[in-house]
Amino acid sequence: xxxxxxxxxxxxxxxxxxxxxxxxxxxxxxxxxxxxxxxxxxxxxxxxxxxxxxxxxxxxxxxxxxxxxxxxxxxxxxxxxxxxxxxxxxxxxxxxxxxxxxxxxxxxxxxxxxxxxxxxxxxxxxxxxxxxxxxxxxxxxxxxxxxxxxxxxxxxxxxxxxxxxxxxxxxxxxxxxxxxxxxxxxxxxxxxxxxxxxxxxxxxxxxxxxxxxxxxxxxxxxxxxxxxxxxxxxxxxxxxxxxxxxxxxxxxxxxxxxxxxxxxxxxxxxxxxxxxxxxx
Numbered sequence: 669x670x671x672x673x674x675x676x677x678x679x680x681x682x683x684x685x686x687x688x689x690x691x692x693x694x695x696x697x698x699x700x701x702x703x704x705x706x707x708x709x710x711x712x713x714x715x716x717x718x719x720x721x722x723x724x725x726x727x728x729x730x731x732x733x734x735x736x737x738x739x740x741x742x743x744x745x746x747x748x749x750x751x752x753x754x755x756x757x758x759x760x761x762x763x764x765x766x767x768x769x770x771x772x773x774x775x776x777x778x779x780x781x782x783x784x785x786x787x788x789x790x791x792x793x794x795x796x797x798x799x800x801x802x803x804x805x806x807x808x809x810x811x812x813x814x815x816x817x818x819x820x821x822x823x824x825x826x827x828x829x830x831x832x833x834x835x836x837x838x839x840x841x842x843x844x845x846x847x848x849x850x851x852x853x854x855x856x857x858x859x860x861x862x863x864x865x866x867x868x869x870x871x872x873x874x875x876x877x878x879x880x881x882x883x884x885x886x887x888x889x890x891x892x893x894x895x896x897x898x899x900x901x902x903x904x905x906x907x908x909x910x911x912x913x914x915x916x917x918x919x920x921x922x923x924x925x926x927x928x929x930x931x932x933x934x935x936x937x938x939x940x941x942x943x944x945x946x947x948x
Contacts, residue, residue: 671774671915672881673760673786675794681758682714689758690751690809691716694725694769695792704769711802713762713795717751717809721908725772732937734930735856735906738823744776745816752809755782755817762788762795766875771911775927781817787915789881824901824926826934833865838899842866842932843910851945856905859936861943863903871909874916887920899924903931 681689693716696704701722708718719725724747726736753759759777763770770787777785788795796802824832832838842862847853849868854860862868873890876882882890894900900922904910907929917925928934935941 671785671787671919672789674789675798675800678760678788678795679800681760688756689715689760690753691760691762692751692773693718693792694721694761694773695764695767696721696769707764709804711804713792714801714803714805715807716762717807719747719751719773721769721772725769725776726908732930732934734934734937736908736929736933738907738929739776741780741816741818745780745814748777749814750811752812753777753782754812754814755784757784757812759785760788761785763791765791765793766879766881766912767791768871768909768912771915772908775822775911775914779819779822779927780814781819787881790879822926824928826928826930826938829863829901829903829928829935832899832901833863838901838926839894840866840901840903840928841869841894841913843869843871843902843904843913844932845870845872848905850947851943857933857936859943861945863932863935864942864944866903866944869913871904871912874912882916884919884921887916891917891920891922894922896922899926901926901928903928903935905931906933907931 691713693708693712695707705718705720725739727739729735761770761773774785774787833840842849846868849862851861874882900917902910902913910927910931914925914927
């Protein structure tokens with residue numbers, strides 16, 4: 669799977685002093701927004717820089733657009749250039765384990781046309797479990813100019829979602845846990861349920877029981893009920909946990925895959941939009 673890198677492979681890259689590699693720590697906790705940065709300052713992979721979900725990988729929430737809107741792309745482009753990323757740079761992104769935030773940064777780089785972004789399989793926890801060094805040293809990286817080559821066809825806004833669902837021109841999937849999809853529970857938003865017509869594919873199901881990313885063949889089996897000749901629009905609560913599903917679908921060979929960045933939190937910000945409960 670070309671979107672992942674193993675702990676062993678990353679270790680060899682570091683041992684060989686491959687300088688054109690930037691490692692980004694994106695550990696984050698939704699219930700404690702400062703926790704990720706604190707963990708980074710305490711210790712992190714050698715050479716890693718930190719990017720924050722709320723401050724770097726998302727914009728401030730407004731009335732519409734969802735809880736984690738996409739960041740201002742000019743500002744985001746400047747930030748990734750500042751930490752030493754251009755199109756020739758290999759970027760390795762890690763989370764605490766195989767969590768949703770690493771896939772979010774992977775998706776943002778993919779959206780901007782970057783071809784060499786990889787998620788560290790197993791994240792920080794596996795790196796440490798395999799006996800590798802960590803540090804509290806903050807690196808100083810050489811700034812580079814990143815020139816985006818935006819892939820506009822990677823995003824669907826709310827109007828496109830409505831239109832495609834009405835015309836049966838796309839399949840919408842909801843990446844949240846089953847109980848949230850069914851409307852049995854909703855810890856974050858004022859309404860429970862899902863966008864009418866959405867099908868549930870919990871994002872954690874792209875991982876094995878041991879927490880590793882599934883292989884290509886396993887992902888193809890996981891998604892086999894989805895047509896490959898139809899557009900797939902991926903949503904969740906606010907466009908974060910949808911990203912592992914986007915990565916997994918692309919790894920499984922799906923080429924027409926879009927993210928609905930605002931997702932359910934954007935959908936319910938419009939009072940007139942209906943919400944479905946139970947199975948689709």
